[in-house]
Structures are given as structure tokens and as C-alpha cells.
Amino acid sequence: MGTARMTFLPATVTIKVGDTVRWTNPGIVSHIVNFDPARAKQAGSVSLPAGVGPFNSEEMEKGDTFSHLFTVRGIYHYTCRYHENMGMTGTIVVR
Numbered sequence: 001m002g003t004a005r006m007t008f009l010p011a012t013v014t015i016k017v018g019d020t021v022r023w024t025n026p027g028i029v030s031h032i033v034n035f036d037p038a039r040a041k042q043a044g045s046v047s048l049p050a051g052v053g054p055f056n057s058e059e060m061e062k063g064d065t066f067s068h069l070f071t072v073r074g075i076y077h078y079t080c081r082y083h084e085n086m087g088m089t090g091t092i093v094v095r
């Protein structure tokens, strides 16, 4: 038993163009990595650099991974579709 940690770790990651980020769900609570502003609970909580289309993971259960190749510079703010209101948000900075 214990308290689930609804967070992305680390919350902010800085990478270079052409790098791939991989998310892993180590816990029993399902998550969806959400880079789609239309699916954000609060306006502005998801934002992408100009010209970047929305994307997201499938539902991630324990042990599932999701990878994305970042090809456009800029700042990406993303959320967990389920736990945005619990503060489960993150930032990818692509330089």
C-alpha cells in the first residue's frame, strides 16, 4: 500500500533536436501522456511549438512505455490526460 505519485519524473527534460524521449509507467495506476491541446483539461496546460501536430500515448498500464522523437525546437508543455488536475504535467525543452 502507499500513496501513488501522480507526477512525471523529471518534470522538465531538456533535449536536442532528433532525441527521443521515452516514458515508462512503473506503477499500477494508468496514465496517458498527452501532447494534444484539445484534450487538456485547462486551456494552456498543453502547448506545442508552432507547426507541431498533437500527439499522445495510448493508455499506459504498469510497465508500458511510450516513445516520441522530437524533431522541432521549442518548448512542449504536456499533461497526463487522467491526472492533469492532480498536477501531473511536464515540460520538454528541445534545443
Ligand SMILES: [Cu+2]
Residues within 6 Å of the ligand: 006, 030, 031, 032, 080, 081, 082, 083, 084, 088
Ligand atoms: Cu496520470
